[in-house]
Amino acid sequence: VKTLHQLGERTLICRLARLLPTRADVRAGIGHDVAVVAGDHTHDLLLKSDALIENLHFLSQTPPRQIGHKALARVLSDLAAAGGEPLWVLINLVAPHSENPKRLCAIYRGLASLARRHRIAVVGGDTTEGPTLELHVFAVGRAPHNTTLLRTGARASDVIFVTGTLGGSLRGKHLRFAPRLAEGHWLRAGRWATAAIDISDGLATDLAHILEMSGVGAEVQTEKLPIAAAVFQGLETEGPDFSKAWKSWARSSPRLGKNPVTFPKVRKQQAALAHALCDGEDFELLFTVPRRKAAALAKAWRKIFRTRLTPIGVITKQKPKLVWLANGQPLKFRGAGFEHFR
Amino acid sequence: VKTLHQLGERTLICRLARLLPTRADVRAGIGHDVAVVAGDHTHDLLLKSDALIENLHFLSQTPPRQIGHKALARVLSDLAAAGGEPLWVLINLVAPHSENPKRLCAIYRGLASLARRHRIAVVGGDTTEGPTLELHVFAVGRAPHNTTLLRTGARASDVIFVTGTLGGSLRGKHLRFAPRLAEGHWLRAGRWATAAIDISDGLATDLAHILEMSGVGAEVQTEKLPIAAAVFQGLETEGPDFSKAWKSWARSSPRLGKNPVTFPKVRKQQAALAHALCDGEDFELLFTVPRRKAAALAKAWRKIFRTRLTPIGVITKQKPKLVWLANGQPLKFRGAGFEHFR
Numbered sequence: 199v200k201t202l203h204q205l206g207e208r209t210l211i212c213r214l215a216r217l218l219p220t221r222a223d224v225r226a227g228i229g230h231d232v233a234v235v236a237g238d239h240t241h242d243l244l245l246k247s248d249a250l251i252e253n254l255h256f257l258s259q260t261p262p263r264q265i266g267h268k269a270l271a272r273v274l275s276d277l278a279a280a281g282g283e284p285l286w287v288l289i290n291l292v293a294p295h296s297e298n299p300k301r302l303c304a305i306y307r308g309l310a311s312l313a314r315r316h317r318i319a320v321v322g323g324d325t326t327e328g329p330t331l332e333l334h335v336f337a338v339g340r341a342p343h344n345t346t347l348l349r350t351g352a353r354a355s356d357v358i359f360v361t362g363t364l365g366g367s368l369r370g371k372h373l374r375f376a377p378r379l380a381e382g383h384w385l386r387a388g389r390w391a392t393a394a395i396d397i398s399d400g401l402a403t404d405l406a407h408i409l410e411m412s413g414v415g416a417e418v419q420t421e422k423l424p425i426a427a428a429v430f431q432g433l434e435t436e437g438p439d440f441s442k443a444w445k446s447w448a449r450s451s452p453r454l455g456k457n458p459v460t461f462p463k464v465r466k467q468q469a470a471l472a473h474a475l476c477d478g479e480d481f482e483l484l485f486t487v488p489r490r491k492a493a494a495l496a497k498a499w500r501k502i503f504r505t506r507l508t509p510i511g512v513i514t515k516q517k518p519k520l521v522w523l524a525n526g527q528p529l530k531f532r533g534a535g536f537e538h539f540r
Numbered sequence: 541v542k543t544l545h546q547l548g549e550r551t552l553i554c555r556l557a558r559l560l561p562t563r564a565d566v567r568a569g570i571g572h573d574v575a576v577v578a579g580d581h582t583h584d585l586l587l588k589s590d591a592l593i594e595n596l597h598f599l600s601q602t603p604p605r606q607i608g609h610k611a612l613a614r615v616l617s618d619l620a621a622a623g624g625e626p627l628w629v630l631i632n633l634v635a636p637h638s639e640n641p642k643r644l645c646a647i648y649r650g651l652a653s654l655a656r657r658h659r660i661a662v663v664g665g666d667t668t669e670g671p672t673l674e675l676h677v678f679a680v681g682r683a684p685h686n687t688t689l690l691r692t693g694a695r696a697s698d699v700i701f702v703t704g705t706l707g708g709s710l711r712g713k714h715l716r717f718a719p720r721l722a723e724g725h726w727l728r729a730g731r732w733a734t735a736a737i738d739i740s741d742g743l744a745t746d747l748a749h750i751l752e753m754s755g756v757g758a759e760v761q762t763e764k765l766p767i768a769a770a771v772f773q774g775l776e777t778e779g780p781d782f783s784k785a786w787k788s789w790a791r792s793s794p795r796l797g798k799n800p801v802t803f804p805k806v807r808k809q810q811a812a813l814a815h816a817l818c819d820g821e822d823f824e825l826l827f828t829v830p831r832r833k834a835a836a837l838a839k840a841w842r843k844i845f846r847t848r849l850t851p852i853g854v855i856t857k858q859k860p861k862l863v864w865l866a867n868g869q870p871l872k873f874r875g876a877g878f879e880h881f882r
Contacts, residue, residue, distance in 0.1 A: 202644075203637040207667050210641060214633075217648045221661035224628070233663035235628050235680075238580030247630045247678050249668045286566070286577050288589045290632070290676045291556075295545040295881040299552060302544075306559045319563035321575035325549050326591040327881050329671045334632045336589055336678035338577075539637040539669050 202539040210539070226348055229411065231395055232280045232339075234346050242346060244282040244339040248272045252331040256373065262301045264373040266308030269333040272398070274316065274377035275481045279396040281347045281386020282339035284379070286321045287313065289335055292328035305333070316379060347386050347394035347485065349411035356392055356486035356513040358416060359495075361505050364401055364480050365473035366428030372479035381483060381505055390495050394485035402475040404484055406520060412486075415519035418511035420471055420529060426480075429473040433466060486513055544881040552881070568690055571753065573737055574622045574681075576688050584688060586624040586681040590614045594673040598715065604643045606715040608650030611675040614740070616658065616719035617823045621738040623689045623728020624681035626721070628663045629655065631677055634670035647675070658721060689728050689736035689827065691753035698734055698828035698855040700758060701837075703847050706743055706822050707815035708770030714821040723847055724825060732837050736827035744817040746826055748862060754828075757861035760853035762813055762871060768822075771815040775808060828855055 199205050215228040223236035237243040250269040252258065270287065277284050289309070293302065313320055318337075361378055378396075385391045393412055397404045401423075409416055487495050492509065499507050514521075522529040541547050557570040565578035579585040592611040594600065612629065619626050631651070635644065655662055660679075703720055720738070727733045735754055739746045743765075751758055829837050834851065841849050856863075864871040 200640060201637060202635055202639045202641060202669075205641045210644065211667055213641065213645060214648045217645065217652045218662035219652055219656045219660065220663070221627070221659065224661045224663050227661065227663040228665075230664070233628065233630065235661075235663060243585075243680070245628060245630055245663060245678075245680065247632050247664065247676070248666050249632045249634060249670075249676070251634070251668055251670050254669065285563070286575065286587060288575065288587055288678060290589050290591050292591060292593070292674070293544060293881075295543060297544045298542060299544060299547045299555065302552065303555060303559065306556045310559045310561055314561045317563065318561070319566045319569065319577075320560035321562070321566050321569040321577060321587060322572070322589065323570075324590050324676075325553055326593055327544075327596060328591075328593050328674065332634070332670065332674075334589070334591070334666075334676045336587075336630060336632075338585070338587065338680065539635075 205539070207539050226346070230348055231276045232282065232346070234348070237340055240342060241340040242343055244277055244280055244341060244346060246273050246276045246339070247334060247336040248276070250333045250335070260373060262304035263308030263311070265333070266305040266310070267312050268373050269335050270309045270312050271375060271377050271481070273335045273337045274312070274379060275396040275398065277337060277339045278377045278379040278382035279347060279394045279483055280341065281345065281382045281394070282341045283383065284316055284318050284337055284339040286319050286338045287335060288321060289323035289333060291323065291325045292330070292332040294329060294331070295327055297331060341386060345386055345389070347382070347391050349393055349395055349408050352393035352408050352412035352414050352486040352513050353488070354414055354513055354515040355489045357489055357492040357509050358405070358418065358484070358486055358511045358513065360397070360401070360424065360482055360484050360508050360510050362480070362482040363424045363426035363506065364397070364475070364482065365470070365477045366426045366431070367477055367479040369428040369431070371426070371428065372481070375481045377481065378483045378505065381503055384502065385485060388498070390487055390491060391485040392488060394483060397480040397482045397484050398478060400476040400478040401480070401484065403478070406518070408484070408486065409518040409520060413517045415514040415516035415521070416511055417514055417521045417523055420522050420524050422508060422510050423471070423474050424506060424508045425470055425474040429470050433470055547881070549881050568688070572690055573618045574624065574688070576690070579682055583682040583684055584686070586619055586622055586683060586688060587679075588615050588618045588681070589676060589678040590618070592675045592677070602715060604646035605650030605653070607675070608647040608652070609654050610715050611677050612651045612654045613717060613719050613823070615677045615679045616654070616721060617738040617740065619679060619681045620719045620721040620724035621689060621736045621825055622683065623687065623724045623736070624683045625725065626658055626660050626679055626681040628661050628680045629677060630663060631665035631675060633665065633667045634672070634674040636671060636673070637669055639673060683728060687728055687731070689724070689733050691735055691737055691750050694735035694750050694754035694756050694828040694855050695830070696756055696855055696857040697831045699831055699834040699851050700747070700760065700826070700828055700853045700855065702739070702743070702766065702824055702826050702850050702852050704822070704824040705766045705768035705848065706739070706817070706824065707812070707819045708768045708773070709819055709821040711770040711773070713768070713770065714823070717823045719823065720825045720847065723845055726844065727825075727827060732829055732833060733827040734830060736825060739822040739824045739826050740820060742818040742820040743822070743826065745820075748860070750826070750828065751860040751862060755859050757856040757858035757863070758853055759856055759863045759865055762864050762866050764850060764852050765813070765816050766848060766850045767812055767816045771812050775811055
């Protein structure tokens, strides 16, 4: 193995993680959505960083305010899944010397607007010349001791819930989404959820993360999945030849283009499903709730939030088996979410 | 102004900083070496991030372990100047898919070795495909309430001290330096220093930061400056034509090449001085101490540290005037440290 292309992001992270030291005051480190470390006598600190890179996470024609919004919103989405309260942010900016300062100001206005909405302070960072525009956002948040929602904690018979809709985020949502901070905070504070993650690489990949870290399996009823309207818009404009349509969608999407999902038999329903499972950048919450609390949760949720909430399946003992069902019948689905370098 | 090249890094930061929100619990934000925010009932939290980019901060032939060492050491140098204790680190890695995984592992070993030495945990980060190799390091540290050493706080008649030697860092020191964590911690804990900064952009630039933020001036006795041997090695191999020698040095150094220091009359002594003042990446501590404590500090220092300590001048009331003296005579020196995009 001589390149990252051959190795892939996940194997790389495993290899690097083994080399790195930890401390006794680290409650959750590498492998989790956010790091959890000892804070004060009432709260843990949550640490999270994410990168936003031109031509990968946004394009040169993307409205600058949306670039800034997305840079911060991505990190906030992870804190939301953890149920944390974001507090302070640092930004490392990389830009070519030919970059237009007005565009940068507009990017920062988009970021500042979201920061203000959640009472977050931008307290520092670094500015460096580099080949392409990048924003690296580092956020510090907090949550009361030992209450942070993590990928671990899902148990057999828990009900799996997802917020909002899935798929087709590239048609606009990935630049404009509102991180589910209020929902995540409520889930954590009410001790409703046993595990949670935000869907950034697609439901298929992110649910697998929960299963792996919790040592459980899952059955998902695919007919229940809240597939975004944007997915069907895409399929309709693509015409009746769905095999061709799929390839064209994959080509038009830089993220999908790199990891085309392979179908044994491509059908419209399956194409829509593949989008919902694999597109990524949904930035919705995926979480598990003990079965005895599930009905009460759904009722309480509807009183507080307008955000759609859908039970999509259950956690099973068969670790780490992930079974996709269509009206009770197992579905042969082999897909993968987004992975860097591949 | 249509490009960052025309605007420069400092003006850009001023413009962006104005757009960004803060919070009541932020004790020091943008404009400081580290951000200081409310921690627990005994300590403040210190937050710092820095970027390390291929072909700017290191070259493709740089030994990989030194790349990792430098990535972390740069951030620790800022925490050292603040007198802080580093605790947790996140790393955003950007790499092309053609990158060799073995080189990355070696880079992380260099970083991990330094982290272990200072009992720092690497708790997370992000891995992304991008055009060039970059390491963005985010560090969280702490210091007892209201004791963090900042750029503010220098007062007229304070003595200015510098650790180690200055200049010529590109001949190797910039990749191998030990961040002055023990020294910074001792300075803060003993309440010796009124202000402090680490010298990353050159003494001329970094002293100016202290003067500006403290609202004071300074007189520096240039004949006292501890100029690194590497500077003179450079000059000697360059031969007797120092004007030419200077240009050749500037060409051979990517950082200097971008901001060549202009001399009215280039002489050997001045060339050496210019290196000491402007090369940057010395990663030494620059700090101010009340006059009445200066002798006691020097005595106490020698008992504990082998690190060289040199008084180089005094703080004056004439803000923000920075006077360079050579044996009591004012020196006409117009130089500038490193600035991105220019």
